[in-house]
Amino acid sequence: MKAYNTSVNYLKALGISLMVLGHTRVNPQVVAFIYMFHMPIFFIASGYCFKEKYLSAPQKYIYNKVKGIYWPYVKWSLLFLLLHNICFHLHFYSNQYGWKEHVSHLYAFSEFLSRATSIIFKMQGHEQLLGGYWFMNALFFGSLIIWPVIRYVKQPLCGGAILIVICTILNKTCWQIPFINISSQAFAAALLIYIGYSLAKYRVKTFNYWQIVLSLSITLIGSFVWNIAMGQNSYSNKRFIPYIITAVLASWSFYSLFDKMKSSQGICAKILDFIGKNTLTILTWHFLAFKLVSLLIIGIYGLPIERLAEFPVITEYSKQGWWIAYFIVAMVVTCGIAYFNK
Template identity: 25%
Template sequence: MSKKRYEEVDLLKGIGIVLMIMGHIPFEKEIVRLIYVFHMPLFFIMSGFLYKKRFFSKTVIWKWAKRMIVPYFIFAVLGLSLWMLEIKPSSLFQAIQPIKSIIWINTDGMPINGAIWYLTATLIVYLLYCFIDSYVINPLIKTMLIAVLMVVGFLLGKMRIVLPMGGSTAMVGIGFFYSGLLFKKYYSLLLKKVNLNKFFGIGFISCGLVMSFIGYCNGYVSMRTGNYGNNPAVFYLAAFIVTCVLLYVASIFVNNLSDIFAVKWLKSVGRNSIVYLGMNELIINIVGSLAGKFIKLTYDYKLVTFIFSCLALSCIVEILKRVNCLKRLFFLS
């Protein structure tokens, strides 16, 4: 029996990647601040949405460690190499600092490729949830335990305590992951309700718009650095509700506008998101440097950098797909 593929999840992840690229260029700070309200929680929520139950074992640990750690170090070495060429460190101490970030505190001081913290944080989230799910049978106790972990993660961010390899962020991420898993149980019911009552769909989208505004007003958010706005509870609710609404909107596009090039391209980006995530800052750095030679640092410069970065990343993905070992390594399709 073939697995059902949620194409709207591919589309939503593609949208998340595009927003991430916009945030890394970056565009105006107001746009970036709005994007940061939900764009990283989106990926944790969708990971939970797609989670398939497994029993915690050495096989699971090895499989997921290989899936995340190997690409992580490949992207890290690429970032370090470009950093060395650009900075040309004047001392051994200066050269060692980014290496320390790569192997320890990877949410700060990373050489160019800062976004890859997500890979190690996701590995921690997945293994931690798999362990809890395997040994904690009572759903209420499981929910309470995950809620406690999320609160601890918020407190660590407030106290500026950073755990290695994105560990403190992962404690917040597991709350979003679990929320995505729970949301999947009611997703089909939501779609049926919307199909029966279009006003419900309009109200749901309106709720997402309101929550995005509330999340924006809640203050600056960056999961990487442990900033969760003025009120972490508001951040959680805004990120979760906006993501759910965006998934619903993505389903509308998949069901009605799937032949449009932009939809096809975004689904492809979502399916191959690991390469876009791991290489976008490298490409932005290179494209931005080239664009800066011809265009003043204005909005046009940012737009050109964005367009050509997306084109370059898409070309890289297509090239990697043609090398079987790399296609398997990065799970490209």
């Protein structure tokens, strides 16, 4: 069994913190840089922690993924779905404001049933307050895809090439596996999981400081030239390969930094460790925590209460400096929830 890896936990803490920061709409170019690696971090971390004992125990592997990923997704998605109409009356949703052009409305029973079916059988259709839950879908199906690749493809370059070819074809055709709608996104997640697994299996050396600086510089350039948001179902093939390369370079750079400080026992290390152990709680509740700041902005500037339904934040004010409050409140509130639920 692999021992607990502090550096991986720190890496997850960085990823979830950057996710919250990116959702504050701090600055378009800052967001573009964050999106180059903040979600790939989690897929790579998942692969890095893959236990080879599951190669001979597929039923146990699937059970653990259902328990650890599928069930939390369904549980929280159904709860937020049941609360949709209440949230609508509380102005968390509205038919005027929402996520870009996606506004909301009161659900009839038939729509509750339709969305519940989609949540249970497709891991799709979750509420806007759970906007980051696309990641759960990608991680679950990516984890299932990667098992036979690791089990039956003995050469890592061949396994990676197979996944790249599949992603390229799906990107080109925008095709999805029927009914469950598995797209290029899940195979991209599988590719990153596979890379994380390979980094651990072959004990790839961590970067030195110059390699870290060079890798992050390349990633910064990439945020201008080949930026991608992994939340999409398919990607530009011209950008996909360089994106994957820089996502790995950036993720491994931060892992290398954390590996150099893994013996630290200070308050920052403890905070990072706590955040890294509670990423699901932060993912689940940070949009709702944002509403506290949006409500404050509405009160201060005399905005209509309907603007509380803007997702994920009231962008024009966030860009004026309120992103700091959004970030701090979301991290404090979600970590508080995690702490009191221990």
